[in-house]
Amino acid sequence: MIYKINDHIFRIGNDKLINHLQNNIYLLNFDEEKILFGCGSIKEFDSIKKSISEISEIKDLDYIVLRDTSNCSAINKFEDNGFKGKIITHWRTGESIKLFNLKSEFYFINQNKNNLNLKNGEQLKFLPIPYTPHPENFICVYNDFLFSGNIFSCFNKEFSIYSNKNSIKYIKSYLEYFISSEDLLENIYFKLKDLQIQMILPTYGGIIKENINLYLEILKDLKCGKLNFHKNIDNxxxxxxxxxxxxxxxxxxxxxxxxxxxxxxxxxxxxxxxxxxxxxxxxxxxxxxxxxxxxxxxxxxxxxxxxxxxxxxxxxxxxxxxxSYIYKNEKEIEDLKEEKRKLEDELNKIHKRSLINPLTKLYNGKYFLNYLNTEIAKMEKNNEKGYIIFIDTDNLSKINFDYGNDAGDETLKIISYILRDLKRPQDHIFKLKGALFAYYISDQEISKEKAYEIADEIRNTISLSERFIEHITVSVAVVETDEIKDNRLISDEMVDEIYNLAMIRLKIAKNTGMNMVYSDAMLKKFVDTKGKILIVDTDEMHKKTLKELLENLGYLVFTCSDGETSLKLIKENFPDLVITSIMLPKIDGFRVREEMIKYSSLKEIMYIIIDYEKSYENVKRAYALDISYFFKKPYSTGELLEIIKNKIRS
Structure with a gap:
């Protein structure tokens, strides 16, 4: 839920109390800059994300202000959802937050004169308030607004966006419990009394917009903290x-x-x-x-x-x-129960982690198979059907090769974000092995035409997205669950058949051009082509002659004249066979093979060398690179064609 405090300040998050605490997250929103005060707990993240999306996006946040580590467990979730800004905090808090393995940069207030100059010419002022209740704590002043953190926070009995008649009592109770000494509060009072504060925005409890001086007076002489418990006790x-x-x-x-x-x-x-x-x-x-x-x-x-x-x-x-013996015995039982509960919670977390893809945070292939098994059994019983859309990234190998595996991982993350944005509430997304995703349509009323519309929307959205490091496409296949009808098959066998059918359709979609949703019309085109072959040679006459021979036999043939281009074509088209000479411009034939075997998707491609130089050293190197055949020019064309026909057919 989002509440507009003024033109630039919004209170975001949920409207539920957690342990009698109303957690307030504030967004300071300008066209040029966006600053979030606090990030909340993991449990609150989804509601906070939803609230932010009504105004902006997490990726557009420039800063997140974290006063301490007590209420920032969601910070990793912000990074996972695109936060690229800086974390504003004190260096001592920063040392603890670094344990969360964050990638974000820090803006330490103590190293920047306790100020942050905004792009609009205004300024945030940070006032250190040590040991209230944390050593490195601070509050923040923006114009006449005070982001007060724990100061002026309180326990609530019910949600209330603004303070009420009971707030002073609740604030006193909160400060008495959390602040270790009244001397600390008195010091804060003298820091604030001369400021023209018009509104106080605490981390917990209602926002204070009236009788500001009355609330400031609380800080003057409130007896607080456990250190004061024995004060003035006479007996x-x-x-x-x-x-x-x-x-x-x-x-x-x-x-x-x-x-x-x-x-x-x-x-x-x-x-x-x-x-x-x-x-x-x-x-x-x-x-x-x-x-x-x-x-x-x-x-x-x-x-x-x-x-x-x-x-x-x-x-x-x-x-x-x-x-007493009874108390100690029952306490031990309670301790054991609590220990058991913690172990069960940890086991549940471990089990859940085993079903989550750590990169995309989507359910993984193991969960997908179990889920589909259950769904198919249910659909068989109720005579229903469903649709699974399989999405395979076309050029991930190229991204990994050109930019490194980190760029490839980021590509998969972005695809998962796009799929989440497109997902209807009742549908489910899974991250399968490699570059493969599955989108399960739960709606039993949906038509086949609508399923294909969703598939095309996924393909088109990914293809048009500018969020990737370079242009990305996907091949897509739709499988209807009742396409596999065999009463002899049990549900897990049907799942295997569905998966195998999807893999065949994805292969056909890739081999007939990529960036496509499989259709039955592609099947004939695929069947009519016996296979894809790449010829790499600087000898134009040899290349042209061999290309014509292979095309007459029904093969789809690509050609090029240098090793660098051949690698690009291999990664884009996944040929069944590469025929090359050794001496090539830019990258020689052996180097091309060396690069291919770095990738599991390319190393199994059949590789034949045809060259004038068939020396012992070259043959030895060819075998070391698992090169299938080595022909010396001139060679028997008939022998080559028979080998190609037999190998590609198998």
């Missing part, structure tokens, strides 16, 4: 009472005011969410308080209180209940 009894009150406060935040109902009709008397001192000693009250919690909620709730009690009653006798 040990107060420690027990304060411990009870801190537990009450924490439980109310976690479970609401209904938690207090368990103390009705007991010796524990509570008013205004604080325990009332009675004649019973404070130590006994604490023991009774904990026993009531245990009997009503069990060991799980008591474990939460135990941490507070042990921290507060340092070097003092802790309540008896924590030493």
């Amino acid at each position: 040990k009894n107060d420690i027990f009472l304060n411990t009870i009150n801190e537990i009450i406060e924490l439980y109310i935040k976690s479970y609401g005011l209904s938690f207090l109902n368990i103390f009705k009709s007991t010796e524990i008397k509570i008013k205004d969410n604080k325990i009332i001192k009675t004649k019973t000693s404070s130590k006994k009250l604490l023991n009774l308080f904990l026993e009531i919690i245990y009997h009503n909620y069990g060991v799980r709730h008591l474990i939460i209180a135990e941490d507070i009690v042990k921290e507060r009653l340092v070097e003092m006798e802790i309540p008896e209940i924590f030493n």
Whole structure:
């Protein structure tokens, strides 16, 4: 959900509370520059991405401001979705964020005079506020707007875009818990009091746009932080009472005011969410308080209180209940349950990772086969059918050869982004082996014509895209699930048949021109061509004669005169056979073969040398490169043609 704060500031993200926290991500949006304050958790990323897309795109963000590492687990997702900008932070936070294996550059505020000059002539001012609650924390001022981070944040009971009458109370509660000393807050107050702040935008809770001075006054003398817990305590009894009150406060935040109902009709008397001192000693009250919690909620709730009690009653006798055999035994059981839950979560994550292609973040071929098995079994039972569109990248080998494997990986990522953009909500995308993708159409009402329209839209969108390092095309095949009808086949055998049919159709689409969606009309053209052959030679007469002989036999023949061009034609056309001489301009025949065997898609192509120089050294080198045949000119044309016919036929 997106809220417009003013012409340039937007609050984005979801409208749900997580652990009573309303997480605010802000976008400072200008035509020339776009700055995101915070990036949120992985769970929130999809809603944040959706909100950003209503204004701009992740790839257009120039900066992301990260104050600390406590709420930035989604930063890797931003990079995966195209973020190329800089991360604004303090160098100490940067050292921790680097552990996320980020590619982004950093803009360290402490190395840039705590300022960022914007392209529109305005300026962001960063004010360091150390140890609130992190050593390297800072706030940011833009004109009369304060991006305050944890300062003026609060716990919420319900979502509210702007602060309300209860906000001051909630902010005090938040600061008391998270800020270690009131001296730190007082220092911030003096930094802010002379600024003409018109609006405060905190990380958590409602945005403050009224009574700004009233909120600033909170910082002057608020007693806060665990370091202050023992201040002004005159005797040990107060420690027990304060411990009870801190537990009450924490439980109310976690479970609401209904938690207090368990103390009705007991010796524990509570008013205004604080325990009332009675004649019973404070130590006994604490023991009774904990026993009531245990009997009503069990060991799980008591474990939460135990941490507070042990921290507060340092070097003092802790309540008896924590030493009881029953409590220790049940706590151990709870610990084992929690450990089991963590292990199950980790196993689920590992299992999910095994089904995800790490490059594109799409489900992989293993998941695709399992999914299709289930779908086919369901469709067989309900007498339904579906369509699978197979998409194979035509010139990925060329990209890898010319620019390196990183460029090839980026190409596959961009194709996955395009497929996601085109995907209808009910459909599914998979990344199969190599350069192959699958697009599964779930809609049972769809026609065959519509399936082919979707296939053509995919092909055309990729072909017209300018996002690639160079022009990319794909060959596409559509398979209808009920094309494979054989009652003798079980579902996984049908999946294999569907996959094999798709591979045949993709091969035909590639061999009849590439950048095409397979159609039945291509089949005759493919069958009429016995195979594709490339002839590379500087001898024009030999090249012309051999080309005519092979074309008369029904082969599709390409020719060229240098090794560099031959490599380009090989990568673009995937011939069944290459016939070449050794001595070629630019790259010789042996070098061409050396380059081919670097790629699994090219190394199996049959390779024949025809040359005047058939020396022992040349033959030895040919065998080392797994070259099929070596003919010395002049040679027997009939023998060559018989070898070609037999090998290509097989």
